[in-house]
Amino acid sequence: MRKYITYKRVSGGENQKSGLGLDAQERDIQLFLENYSETPFEVLAEFVEVQTGTDNERPQLRAAIALAKQHQATLVVAKLDRLSRKVSFIASLMEEKGLNFKVAQMPYADAFQLHIYAALAEQERQFISQRTKAALEEAKRRGVRLGAPVHHIDDLAAARKQKALQDAQKVAGVIVPLRESGKSIRSICEVLNASGIRTSRGASFNERLVGRMLKRLGKEAC
Structure with a gap:
């Protein structure tokens, strides 16, 4: 066999x-x-x-x-x-x-x-790498700016900031009253996780995330 x-x-x-x-x-x-x-x-x-x-x-x-x-x-x-x-x-x-x-x-x-x-495949990979490097160097020589346009980066950062605020607002009814009543961030995390609430990524809440959410909601000093 x-x-x-x-x-x-x-x-x-x-x-x-x-x-x-x-x-x-x-x-x-x-x-x-x-x-x-x-x-x-x-x-x-x-x-x-x-x-x-x-x-x-x-x-x-x-x-x-x-x-x-x-x-x-x-x-x-x-x-x-x-x-x-x-x-x-x-x-x-x-x-x-x-x-x-x-x-x-x-x-x-x-x-x-x-x-x-195997030898031909390795030679092809080396050639592609060299060709890519040469093309990038030629683009830089012509003054082409490489990477994402600045306005795209700014738009992406703004979108991420808005998404983070929306995530904080979804749990504001829980975390804000708890914080205003003097509860620690650790206690707030325990309440959220015990209730079965999850982050937008399906994960458990941690102190760092809850702290950022309270800051975005303007409650970090409460």
């Missing part, structure tokens, strides 16, 4: 829309297992890691590799860059004794082809 260990990785900012989310990786791995694996097969374990592709210090990957070698299983990833974005790191994995891995999106690729693909 063919044995597999699956490994999925996402960076902090990656999600389903990027095509690199966990669901997308799981789908690709399942397609590989169902269509390209020898049968019968068994998935011994699944490993998931939240880490950037340029960071080689990944405990979940090392654990997956160790388990794959221990059970003579094949390590499966959805895309080659889920292992790493560095060709040197991928090359070191290819040379690691007792390790066999497969890339779901490239089911027929051998080690040589994967190495070439």
Whole structure:
């Protein structure tokens, strides 16, 4: 029976829309297992890691590799860059004794082809980075101001300030009378949280937030 260990990785900012989310990786791995694996097969374990592709210090990957070698299983990833974005790191994995891995999106690729693909992908990323840097430098040379226009920043700040005031006004009927009666901010937080009221983000109230709300309502000195 063919044995597999699956490994999925996402960076902090990656999600389903990027095509690199966990669901997308799981789908690709399942397609590989169902269509390209020898049968019968068994998935011994699944490993998931939240880490950037340029960071080689990944405990979940090392654990997956160790388990794959221990059970003579094949390590499966959805895309080659889920292992790493560095060709040197991928090359070191290819040379690691007792390790066999497969890339779901490239089911027929051998080690040589994967190495070439990794090298080309790294070269493309470097080229894009250099091209972007050159374009920014050229824009600065022409006097183009980079970043968001000042009026957009001002509008955003005003909108955030208005939203914060509206949030404070929603609980003003609770926090203002309590503050005027001499209750501490900590006590007010306890009352809000005990009543089941939540912030606009669905979180519990804390002393810092309640203090800011009272200040916006003009009750900080009460």
